[in-house]
Amino acid sequence: MFWHGGPLSQLETLCMASFVAQGYNLTLWTYSAIPNVPTGVKLADADQILPKSALFLNRHGSYASFSDWFRYAVLSRIGGLYADTDVVALLPARDLPRKKFLVTQWEWSKRRLRPRCWNIKINNNVIYNPDPANGDVIDLASVYAEHFPKTAIDWSEIGPSLLNAIIGIHPAHGFTIMPTDFANPLGYWKCPAALLKPGRIPAGVGFLHCYNEMWRRADIDKNAPFPHGSIMARLATRFASNTAI
Numbered sequence: 001m002f003w004h005g006g007p008l009s010q011l012e013t014l015c016m017a018s019f020v021a022q023g024y025n026l027t028l029w030t031y032s033a034i035p036n037v038p039t040g041v042k043l044a045d046a047d048q049i050l051p052k053s054a055l056f057l058n059r060h061g062s063y064a065s066f067s068d069w070f071r072y073a074v075l076s077r078i079g080g081l082y083a084d085t086d087v088v089a090l091l092p093a094r095d096l097p098r099k100k101f102l103v104t105q106w107e108w109s110k111r112r113l114r115p116r117c118w119n120i121k122i123n124n125n126v127i128y129n130p131d132p133a134n135g136d137v138i139d140l141a142s143v144y145a146e147h148f149p150k151t152a153i154d155w156s157e158i159g160p161s162l163l164n165a166i167i168g169i170h171p172a173h174g175f176t177i178m179p180t181d182f183a184n185p186l187g188y189w190k191c192p193a194a195l196l197k198p199g200r201i202p203a204g205v206g207f208l209h210c211y212n213e214m215w216r217r218a219d220i221d222k223n224a225p226f227p228h229g230s231i232m233a234r235l236a237t238r239f240a241s242n243t244a245i
Contacts, residue, residue, distance in 0.1 A: 005032030009222035072142035091206035105184035
């Protein structure tokens, strides 16, 4: 995971605690001190991967696009499992698939040249690349992201859009493409509303993407108490007490 610095919200601490509780050796890469890192999370100097001088904000004033680049850099050099700080781990580390994988989500097509419809697209919120190799998908993404003009980035140009483009022209990529329910069981358009109401998480979900950006757009305080009985409240109870949902 990557965090640019400063205090974590309740959402990020819950997500990180879930990885620790599920047996992952979680490393949080950062450029500065973080006062409220959950117990069991290892802090690492992000300067070892990309210099702090490379840090940038996209046109929305977000570090999300830098985070896109950072994950490719760390996965191409060190390898392993990378997840965003708004992802809850529901799959124990011992059950993680052995082969490298990418995850998907449902996305609404806005192209004018064909009927608008729902499509399954790659999302980079969870990536497993245990054995980095020159010329693999992640290495290619890292090189492209490094040289892409940062002032031209609106949102996903070096994120999901980049991975989808590389997959499209590299059919022998060798990554398993996981179904949408594996890491993105709730559509982004349902978040965070569905997470703040009672509900059940479908069976077989490995990771739950909470879509931090949708919380920001809805102007919902991530430090506000989760509503009683909601999915988020039950997850918080589970990973605070190790009881089942």
